[in-house]
Amino acid sequence: MSHVDLVDDVREVGTAVLEALVAHVESVRAGSGEVVSAADIDTVSKRLELRRWVEEGGMTLPELLSFVTTYSDISASHHHPGYMGHQIAPSDTPGVVADLLQAVTNNIPLVYELAPAAAAVDRAVCRWMLDHVGWGETGLGAITNGGTLGNLTALLAARSHADTTAWQRGTPGDLVILAPATSHYSVRKAAAVMGLGVNGVYPLRTDALGRIDPAGLAPALADVRAQGLRPVAVVANGCATGTGLYDPIAEVAQFCDANGLWLHMDGAHGAAALLSPRLRGLLAGLERADSTVWDGHKMLRTSALCTGVLFREKRYLDTMFKQDASYLYRPEAEDVDPGQYTFETSKAPLGLKVLLTLAYRGEASLRSYVERQYGLATELWELIQERPDFTAPYQPQSNILCFRYEPCGDRQLELRARLIQDGRFYLSSFRLGGRPYLRASLMSPTTDRETLHQLLEVITKVAAV
């Protein structure tokens, strides 16, 4: 098949692959097959014949279709009703179309000139996000490759805000980020990457469920200042990855306002609650924060990656990134050359996935998806209340719930391993208050109340074996 070029075969190949993928998703949605494969990496590599394909090539179209099917079967099935593992979107059609469009055009909106349509789309999606956050008038955003990079980008802006010389002269040794231990580990990673060190994260006091205790903020700030340290930012969760619980943003924002502190909210998962009038109260106060991130590849149904990193004020970005590439960017083109505000140089136009979702499904469809999935966690919590053998330490605020099958005590991870081996369900785990919990993240649109009932039944059964 060598030396054939795109148009000679992409129509035939693409159509056949699409057909194979649809068949796979149809079967997965009906609950067939293992939710995740438990085979080891060498077995998987052999089944996929990776060594042969790398070394010899020569794959024919039927072999490609067979590869696609095997690959799909070995993959985690996010459309499976029993998939409750991590916050990964079960893709929807508009995002798939966007990925296909980018796969063929490969436009890179580093500067507007290089990818006019892509840059216009990314700008439109940022504005949509900014409007929902409440920063439509003054703010600026970019679409970046994931929440980890988004958190780093926001904290780099905060670093530049705390010390305008840091970008040119290096990170001073007296900077510190204040964050609860329940922050996503990308916050500690960002601190380490940007030169504060993991030890440069000062742990904020939390309640028993890991939410920031607003009463602990003043003593923390006093302590930091007494040590001669300068705070870069306070980081809050909206919501926390592990528990799905929202920090009291309004109270934290009020404290940050009063003390001139940068507030960054990690909304990678939970910012999607902004789409629902019923749920957006969870994020009250966010409009007073300084920066936030919002992932498309979690609650907006896109493939990975697609993250909005959003700033309340355009001017926050004046002292980072852009001055380092003056030969590429035009200062007068702010808000037009997306590369001025992204870590990346080359970058896919990731916003296209959200744009087509809004266009083709409508924002109302995302709202109802978020409300449905958040509601499912509450249903799981209700089912657990009815059964004395299960406990959950809190009523969920999102579509994430930690819980425990009590007869297993602290052997919840062993129980989880058995459940995965069984193949019908996939759960993650989380350590809360020093003890292990099972963790359900309800992402699949095919999961329903009956699935949740089955989950508790199957857990009971595999625990008894």
Place this chain on the structure above:
Amino acid sequence: MSHVDLVDDVREVGTAVLEALVAHVESVRAGSGEVVSAADIDTVSKRLELRRWVEEGGMTLPELLSFVTTYSDISASHHHPGYMGHQIAPSDTPGVVADLLQAVTNNIPLVYELAPAAAAVDRAVCRWMLDHVGWGETGLGAITNGGTLGNLTALLAARSHADTTAWQRGTPGDLVILAPATSHYSVRKAAAVMGLGVNGVYPLRTDALGRIDPAGLAPALADVRAQGLRPVAVVANGCATGTGLYDPIAEVAQFCDANGLWLHMDGAHGAAALLSPRLRGLLAGLERADSTVWDGHKMLRTSALCTGVLFREKRYLDTMFKQDASYLYRPEAEDVDPGQYTFETSKAPLGLKVLLTLAYRGEASLRSYVERQYGLATELWELIQERPDFTAPYQPQSNILCFRYEPCGDRQLELRARLIQDGRFYLSSFRLGGRPYLRASLMSPTTDRETLHQLLEVITKVAAV
């Protein structure tokens, strides 16, 4: 169209979109349409009706197809014979299939368990790259989101190597990176991000074409040490973004070896020369470097992003990233959980694009693509030698060549603007020795000798207007 889910329509929609895209690429390959659109962002936004789609939704299938066509027409056409702007791949079928597969399955190989097939594929592609570099026995790599992130990842490993406390305790103030001014700006960005500051890059002496002068290395090191600074790494270009010229890697590697310095080679574009027995001499000595990056979305024909970040020794990674997420990663699973060595938490299985290219087209097809495109730049140089009105300051080593239409003197950027306005060609520009040059990056498989001849003719014509 709201409330319909993936399988209900992805077959029909996907097939129709694929058809529209093929028609677009067919027309572009034949040289029709503008290479890039010169319309401004507000005009483009209106043509795409972005405001309507974001606010109202309601897009029908015919409207989606119309959007796809308009979007493609406004995009830069990398398959157009006249596209010679930047090193962005004109996608090929296998990469498109890989993007489609990921778009639907959305598997995220953070840890092996979450995406077994994807993790196995990424590992196989890293090993293929490591084998070509010469680090197959001892090395380790990861596939990451782009060269900028790849360079940062490699330099973070170098920072940890230079100071094992940096990850935990912060970046010390005495670290410095040695790099030529011709390094990609992501190297200065990495220095600024990781806490050394842009000023923490010490400029290495170069020849008139911006290549590292090996004789300047010893004085630079002596100067750095005399200032009480500790070198983190020497960065070399293989090849330089602006000129496409390769630094003398072997001599630089010898110096680094002898002085215990970490050598990082930025091979984002030029590492692809490793695939050709005829060209791989350009990278002689690379096997003695410590780290490199290699982009798939440049010379390996994949869509953005897809970058291998490769390390000569697995142990280099022991003091960064992984220890910060012990609750996620298993120390015994090194080489299996890709997230241990990537900046990202969530990440697409980007290696799949390279794997399917190797499988379906064969490595030989990539080799002949690289050789063909590198050869084209030499052909352009030869054409320029025949014409007294054009000059090129060097014979190209890759598929990138800077040149000048002499009658325009230092008004080359004005000439470039006219050329873009004309619509038949798209060139970038570069400042070399303080003077502006036109810059051709020959990426399109449809560009041939006749296209290059036409380019010089059209330049002459638009300059005369």
